[in-house]
Amino acid sequence: MNVVITGGNRGIGLALTKHYLASGASVYVTCRNSCDELNSSGAKVIKGVDVSKPEELRETLSELLSLKIDLLINNAGVLGVETVDDWDPYTIDYQFRVNALGPLLVTQTLLPALAEHSKVAMITSRMGSMADNTSGGYYGYRMSKAALNAAGVSLANDLRPKGIAVGLFHPGFVQTEMVNGNGDIDADTAAKRLAARIEELNVENAGRFIHSNGDVLPW
Numbered sequence: 001m002n003v004v005i006t007g008g009n010r011g012i013g014l015a016l017t018k019h020y021l022a023s024g025a026s027v028y029v030t031c032r033n034s035c036d037e038l039n040s041s042g043a044k045v046i047k048g049v050d051v052s053k054p055e056e057l058r059e060t061l062s063e064l065l066s067l068k069i070d071l072l073i074n075n076a077g078v079l080g081v082e083t084v085d086d087w088d089p090y091t092i093d094y095q096f097r098v099n100a101l102g103p104l105l106v107t108q109t110l111l112p113a114l115a116e117h118s119k120v121a122m123i124t125s126r127m128g129s130m131a132d133n134t135s136g137g138y139y140g141y142r143m144s145k146a147a148l149n150a151a152g153v154s155l156a157n158d159l160r161p162k163g164i165a166v167g168l169f170h171p172g173f174v175q176t177e178m179v180n181g182n183g184d185i186d187a188d189t190a191a192k193r194l195a196a197r198i199e200e201l202n203v204e205n206a207g208r209f210i211h212s213n214g215d216v217l218p219w
Contacts, residue, residue, distance in 0.1 A: 001025040002067050002115075006051060006106055007076025009038050011176035012123065015191035016073060017043050023195075028064060030076075051076050051102030052094060057109050068115040071198065074103035075123040082139040092140035099144035104151045107166075120159070120166040121198050122152040126211065131218035149209060149219065156207030165206040169197055172212050 003020045007013040008029035014037065020027050021042050029038060030049035038045055049060045078098045080091040103122055114120070126132050128145025149168055156166035171190040185193075193212035209217040 001070045002028065003071045003073065004028045004030070004064060004067075004069050004110070005073045005075055006030045006049070006103075008043070009033065009035050012171050012174055012187050012190055012194075013073075013075040014038060014041075015187035016075065016194065017041060019188075019191040019195055020071075025071075028067070030061070030064075051106055052097040054101070054105050057105055061106065061109050064110055065113050067113050069110060069113045069118055070115050071119050071121065072107065072110060072114065073121045073123065073198075074106055076102060077123065079138075080140045081137075083137050084139075087139055092143070095140035095144040096147065099141070100147035100151060103148060104155070107155060114162075114164055117163050118165075119198060119201050120155065120164060121194070121201070122148060122166065122168045123194070124148050124152065124168045124170055124209070126170045126217050129209070129218055153207045160203045160206055163203060165201045165203045167198065167201040167206060168209045169194055170209070170211045170217060 003025045005013055005016055005027065008017045009031035017027050017029050018041060027043040028046060029043045030046045032050050034045050034047050046063065050056060076098060078095055080095050082092065107120055125145045127138060127142050128149050133142065152166055152168040159166055171194055173184045174190045175186050190212055197210050197212055209219060211217055
């Protein structure tokens, strides 16, 4: 099985990389910059991929177009912290480009390489849920993940006739560098849970918003 993971140089992406390598998959990881642990993992590392730069994606992802990709995991993401009194439109825009537009463009670019009955996993967040938002703040992250959810549902509908299943998965509150090590579960646990949810994904249940623990999340 050929697995492609974006943003696999740390955190959840690196844990997913190790998980799929241990399962016997051939794993291809894209990232802007690699790290020693990723370089020695056995994954094929494609550096210099910046999902916020659409004009570069076709070139930086070009070697993946010769594959038959069984699973594409759009994991690359960034988190900004804004309040109603302290915010920066440029960081909000950057979160949109990485968190929402990036996964859509990566999927569109790699669409010719997606195998029959392949799967696309969007690593999103319950912070993009309208119903679940009871605390406010985090404007760029919440807005960008809500936009990612909208893109994921459209992709699920558009790709279903091709036999490609698209799912939207919240990993949980994971102890990663992005959240300064805070969280309820570690990255390896999140990766195992996500892999189980991805295994359950098919064209019939595509387009749902799922917690890594299996709960269906509200929009």
